[in-house]
Amino acid sequence: MEPEHLSETAWRFIHHFGEMGSRWGISRTVGQIYALLYIAHVPLNADDIAHLLSFSRSNVSMGLKELQGWRLLRSEYRPGDRREYFRTPEDVWEIFRTLADERRRREVEPTLSVLRECLLDPMHTREDEHFHKRMQAMYDLISMSNEWFIDIQKLSAEDLTSLMHLGAHAQKLLHAKNRLLSFAGINKEELPEDMR
Amino acid sequence: MEPEHLSETAWRFIHHFGEMGSRWGISRTVGQIYALLYIAHVPLNADDIAHLLSFSRSNVSMGLKELQGWRLLRSEYRPGDRREYFRTPEDVWEIFRTLADERRRREVEPTLSVLRECLLDPMHTREDEHFHKRMQAMYDLISMSNEWFIDIQKLSAEDLTSLMHLGAHAQKLLHAKNRLLSFAGINKEELPEDMR
DNA sequence: CATTAATTTCAAAAATCCTTGAAAGTACAC
DNA sequence: GTGTACTTTCAAGGATTTTTGAAATTAATG
Numbered sequence: 001m002e003p004e005h006l007s008e009t010a011w012r013f014i015h016h017f018g019e020m021g022s023r024w025g026i027s028r029t030v031g032q033i034y035a036l037l038y039i040a041h042v043p044l045n046a047d048d049i050a051h052l053l054s055f056s057r058s059n060v061s062m063g064l065k066e067l068q069g070w071r072l073l074r075s076e077y078r079p080g081d082r083r084e085y086f087r088t089p090e091d092v093w094e095i096f097r098t099l100a101d102e103r104r105r106r107e108v109e110p111t112l113s114v115l116r117e118c119l120l121d122p123m124h125t126r127e128d129e130h131f132h133k134r135m136q137a138m139y140d141l142i143s144m145s146n147e148w149f150i151d152i153q154k155l156s157a158e159d160l161t162s163l164m165h166l167g168a169h170a171q172k173l174l175h176a177k178n179r180l181l182s183f184a185g186i187n188k189e190e191l192p193e194d195m196r
Numbered sequence: 197m198e199p200e201h202l203s204e205t206a207w208r209f210i211h212h213f214g215e216m217g218s219r220w221g222i223s224r225t226v227g228q229i230y231a232l233l234y235i236a237h238v239p240l241n242a243d244d245i246a247h248l249l250s251f252s253r254s255n256v257s258m259g260l261k262e263l264q265g266w267r268l269l270r271s272e273y274r275p276g277d278r279r280e281y282f283r284t285p286e287d288v289w290e291i292f293r294t295l296a297d298e299r300r301r302r303e304v305e306p307t308l309s310v311l312r313e314c315l316l317d318p319m320h321t322r323e324d325e326h327f328h329k330r331m332q333a334m335y336d337l338i339s340m341s342n343e344w345f346i347d348i349q350k351l352s353a354e355d356l357t358s359l360m361h362l363g364a365h366a367q368k369l370l371h372a373k374n375r376l377l378s379f380a381g382i383n384k385e386e387l388p389e390d391m392r
Numbered sequence: 393c394a395t396t397a398a399t400t401t402c403a404a405a406a407a408t409c410c411t412t413g414a415a416a417g418t419a420c421a422c
Numbered sequence: 423g424t425g426t427a428c429t430t431t432c433a434a435g436g437a438t439t440t441t442t443g444a445a446a447t448t449a450a451t452g
Contacts, residue, residue, distance in 0.1 A: 009317040010327060016310045020303060023221040027410065038334075041326040046429075056412050061430060082420065082428055092333045107216060114212045121205040130237040131206060137288045138234075144360050151363035163366055164340050167347035170359055170366060223440065242399075252442050257400060278398055278450065 006052055010039060014053070026066070029055055033063045034072065034088065038095075043076060043085035070102050093157040101153060108146050115139040202248055206235060210249070222266075225251055226259045230268065230284065234291075239272060239281035266298050289353040297349060304342050311335040 006014065014035040021031020032053055037044060044052075050060045064086060067073050072095065075086045089095055115135055123129050155163070163170075202210065210231040217227020228249055233240060240248075246256045260282060263269050268291060271282045285291055311331055319325050351359070359366075 007320075007324065007327075009314050009324075012310065013314050013327075013331065016307065020307060023303065025219040025221075029410075039327045039330045041323045058413075058430075058432095059411055062411090065430080082426095084429085092337045096337060107219065111212065111216060114208065118205050118209050124203075127237045128203065128205075131203075131209075131235045134235045135209065141288045141292065144357065148360040148363050161340065164344040166366070167344050170362070225440075253398095254400075254402095254443075255441055258441090261400085278396095280399085 006036075010036075013039060027063075029053075029059055030063045030066050033060065034067060037073070037086055038088045040087065043087040045083040045085050047083070049086075071098050072102075091157065093160065097153060100149065104146065104149060108142060112139065112143060112146065115142070202232075206232075209235060222262070223259070225249075225255055226262050229256065229259045230263055233269070233282055234284045236283065239283040241279040241281050243279070245282075267294050287353065289356065293349060296345065300342065300345060304338060308335065308339060308342065311338070 014032050017035035018028040018032040021034070022028045024031075033049055033055075036049060036053060046057065046060045046064060049055070049064075050057045053060075055063075064073065072088065073086050074089060075084050077084060089098075115138060118135055119132065119139060123132055152160070152163075210228050213231035214224040214228035217230070218224045220227075229245055229251075232245060232249060242253065242256045242260060245251070245260075246253045249256075251259075260269065268284065269282050270285060271280050273280060285294075311334065314331055315328065315335060319328055348356070348359075
């Protein structure tokens with residue numbers, strides 16, 4: 001069913017995502033496996049993958065397990081065939097959303113925890129005070145981005161596309177709003193949280 | 197000038213960012229150096245850093261060089277002192293912007309190039325066609341996000357904060373616009389690019 | 393221009409991370 | 423329950439990345 005070997009172009013694609021993966025905390029193998037599954041026109045089983053990418057069977061098994069840990073795979077069984085067949089979600093948006101959300105949970109949330117803990121520690125010296133301010137600034141930024149992402153994540157691919165096209169133009173809307181506020185003599189602090 | 201040793205809390209902070217760094221394609225050392233410089237209340241020279249973090253002098257030198265490659269450091273000389281003193285920008289937003297932009301240039305742009313090249317390759321089989329569609333979908337998503345980021349990057353920290361607070365509420369604006377369009381019987385395709 | 397102070401380079405050692413084959417585990421079919 | 427087809431685990435070996443100290447380089451000073 002699946003091709004015996006990869007085309008030149010397919011290989012370039014897979015190879016690139018392997019390299020990319022290794023800059024992103026997932027191993028080359030895992031990156032390549034995912035790239036292959038992403039472009040495959042039919043679901044593949046572990047042997048297909050091992051064969052096409054020349055990895056050991058066990059390496060593929062571990063790679064698939066890791067990808068499942070990232071919630072990035074779908075799998076299915078076929079009647080009369082005991083092997084498990086894997087594929088990626090069809091929608092690229094879904095893939096990126098899942099990836100981003102998983103990173104958020106694995107990296108951003110723990111970072112916020114550490115920062116919160118550090119911020120609770122008592123300050124003794126002038127340096128401690130400076131340290132505290134710096135951590136607070138970082139906490140504020142990360143925390144806000146985190147919430148923004150959780151918020152934005154709910155939107156459909158279509159809505160996200162519109163929002164992105166709007167891009168920095170949204171700034172104009174905000175400026176218009178701000179001019180209006182100042183015209184009306186209203187102070188930002190008087191507004192409810194979600195209208196600032 | 198700088199403290200002889202790090203407080204418990206400072207160490208926790210630095211240690212965490214070392215671990216984080218190692219998940220992000222920069223080494224533990226580099227992550228720790230940056231965390232230290234970020235919280236330091238005065239600029240530090242390479243010896244200070246090596247001493248405080250117990251790294252070899254040469255390791256610190258390479259780490260600083262890498263951080264400069266990321267455009268994440270400021271440095272200064274003092275009269276009567278030959279040593280170079282390093283600090284991070286004061287504004288966390290600036291740091292994150294620089295980091296994100298550098299990653300964009302190092303990872304996203306090359307990925308787009310590879311995808312463009314692959315998309316130009318001739319298709320022979322049915323599988324090639326499917327492959328082509330998948331790459332196109334990925335190209336569209338990454339390309340759009342990339343442009344969105346370039347666009348958004350120009351905004352001030354203040355504007356970005358407002359935008360983030362707006363978050364998914366922006367969706368309401370869009371829906372309002374879309375309802376208006378459909379009420380007026382205007383098709384999206386008739387609008388100029390930046391109004392869709 | 394020689395001396396000294398600081399920085400950088402680089403090849404080797406150390407640490408870490410990845411990959412593998414062999415063995416153990418699982419689950420289905422008869 | 424036994425055999426079969428597949429999957430997973432794991433310790434050892436391999437590969438890659440980090441870290442280091444010694445030597446080379448650069449730059450300032452008298």
